[in-house]
Amino acid sequence: MAPGSAASQASVKRASAAQVLGLQLLQPQGEAWRPSCPGPAADPRDALGMSSGAPQKSSPMASGAEETPGFLDTLLQDFPALLNPEDPLPWKAPGTVLSQEEVEGELAELAMGFLGSRKAPPPLAAALAHEAVSQLLQTDLSEFRKLPREEEEEEEDDDEEEKAPVTLLDAQSLARSFFNRLWEVAGQWQKQVPLAARASQRQWLVSIHAIRNTRRKMEDRHVSLPSFNQLFGLFDPVNRAYFAVFDGHGGVDAARYAAVHVHTNAARQPELPTDPAGALREAFRRTDQMFLRKAKRERLQSGTTGVCALIAGATLHVAWLGDSQVILVQQGQVVKLMEPHRPERQDEKARIEALGGFVSHMDCWRVNGTLAVSRAIGDVFQKPYVSGEADAASRALTGSEDYLLLACDGFFDVIPHQEVVGLVQSHLTRQQGSGLRVAEELVAAARERGSHDNITVMVVFLRDPQELLEGGNQGEGDPQAEGRRQDLPSSLPEPETQAPPRS
Structure with missing residues (x-):
């Protein structure tokens, strides 16, 4: 049965509460190597389904x-x-x-x-x-x-x-x-x-590192859900795994809320089996509406950008709101999956102005002179100029993909996409194929480049890191590699200018 077909949708069987939340990483304070095979978590802060240490080679269900x-x-x-x-x-x-x-x-x-x-x-x-x-x-x-x-x-x-x-x-x-x-x-x-x-479930090797950096508070949150089906009571033949990064501003409430509710709302969508990307878009919209109601009740003013990746069978689905980003690396080359929402983008600027708002430059481009992102969950006093409508895209996976990288703007504002490949490959070479601290090294690189923001980096390996080291990466160190990116077809225009780092 083909994933996403009508028959596949009909075959989805749910328990009495199919949309149960999975597991969260609500207090990111460090990195960990996280195979999703069963076993005790090394740290209570870590998501269930993950443990520290090298990938386990034994039967995934034995432990x-x-x-x-x-x-x-x-x-x-x-x-x-x-x-x-x-x-x-x-x-x-x-x-x-x-x-x-x-x-x-x-x-x-x-x-x-x-x-x-x-x-x-x-x-x-x-x-x-x-x-x-x-x-x-x-x-x-x-x-x-x-x-x-x-x-x-x-x-x-x-x-x-x-x-x-x-x-x-x-x-x-x-x-x-x-x-x-x-x-x-x-x-x-x-x-x-x-x-x-x-x-049983597929093993996912994930490296995560998150730091407060020089900011007064840590407002990032991230989610790793390698056993999405089990956690939501889905019993169709399509294996699913979910990963997300949320970058809060004006407080942590919105980021924490999104880390709890976006994937819960995605699992509630009846079109999840046939249109996962659409389900993710609706999940962002629904979560934004829920948080706005909470914000009005409790006088909250925070907001959050977010990016998520849902791997369903042999297809990757991504959705995003704001300037948190995800990239795919395939055979050593960067595959562009998305275009972040920033005020200086021509279509975003036109949308904001059509609603009666404005975009101005004050150390960076800002909506109504305040926010440096044009779409986010929350920000109750900036609606509708700051939109809660996410964008999404899908891509078939061939088995030749190396890894996904999800990160907030604290990383991507200072590390260009094309430099990620060299940094990861250099780390794997020094560590003899171990990806244990690859996210930590990427965060350190962002700090060295001058990032003062909260930084969260999540690397989801789609192939064994040892295999990546032994096989090498095409395009590594090649200045023309970025020009050979395999971009997804997209109706989204390129931004007018390169955004400077957010303060």
């Missing part, structure tokens, strides 16, 4: 299948009884209140963070989170409703755009009930673990 019963036994020994109302939560609740549209993603993120801290086998953790969220969503959540303060009610009444009342739920009480549900599912599975909790 997880063997550890599953023992993990459940230990979990239930440490938490033998349900939580009482006065008991502390085993993991921090997601804020104080949640809207109903946020519950699914936030609770699954809660579960994956907790289970990751306990080094759960990744397939088991994903299945546990999925089942616990599914069961809770089938119950009446009205008992968790939190009545708004009088002044909040008055504000809602005065807002002509908010016609429908927003039901807010108490996050602490909801989280406590969710953990009790998680204990119950673990107890049931202690006797018989479902096959979904032991399912």
Whole structure:
């Protein structure tokens, strides 16, 4: 059955809550080598499905299948009884209140963070989170409703755009009930673990490094979801993996929100099997709308750019908003996948001016004299000039691709695309084919070039780095290599000028 066909769409079977959030990396503080084969995470901050060290050559399911019963036994020994109302939560609740549209993603993120801290086998953790969220969503959540303060009610009444009342739920009480549900599912599975909790998955080798740099706060977030299908209850024959980088500004709230909800919203889209790129575009739009509602409730002013890559079978789908970027390297040559959204782009400038805004140059090109990006999630006071509509593209994979690189503007503002190949190849040569610290080296190169911004770099190897070293890279060190880039056909125009580094 061909991926993306109508028959393929019909064959997709979902559990009771198909759109459960996967795993997040919400506090990026360093790099790690992350094969997605089952095994305990080396650091609680790391996403489940990844572990430190070299790629494991053994059967991808051996470790997880063997550890599953023992993990459940230990979990239930440490938490033998349900939580009482006065008991502390085993993991921090997601804020104080949640809207109903946020519950699914936030609770699954809660579960994956907790289970990751306990080094759960990744397939088991994903299945546990999925089942616990599914069961809770089938119950009446009205008992968790939190009545708004009088002044909040008055504000809602005065807002002509908010016609429908927003039901807010108490996050602490909801989280406590969710953990009790998680204990119950673990107890049931202690006797018989479902096959979904032991399912095999492709190994993905990922190197990630993220630093605050000279900025006062770290506002970047990134996501690595190598077991997308398991985490979202998808049971069609198409393997999927999701990777993303979000670059926040004006605070971390928007970036953190996008890292929780973009892929959750993508999994909710019925067209995901037939039009993954369209599903990603809609996921960005939907997440922007959700965050704008939250921003108005909680008086948040932050925003975030973002770029994501969804590998579905033999096809790569990318979507982006703003100036975070992804490139593909194939046989040592850069393949251009996208054109970042910047105010100086002719089409972006025309769109902004048609809406009544303006683009001016103040150390760099800015929308209405403030933001250096023309599209982003959030930025409630700059809508609609700063658009929440993402662009997307798709490309067939042939098996000759080397790696994907996703990064924020803190990297790409100072490192040209064509220099990435030489930097990666040089690192692999010195490290004898180990990609353990390749992202760290790329970040260091950006700092040496003068980047003062937060920097996040994610390298997703599509082939064994050792193979790349042994085979060499075509185009390495060749000044004409950039001219031979295999660009995707695109209706997006080139920018009028090269954007200077953002301050």
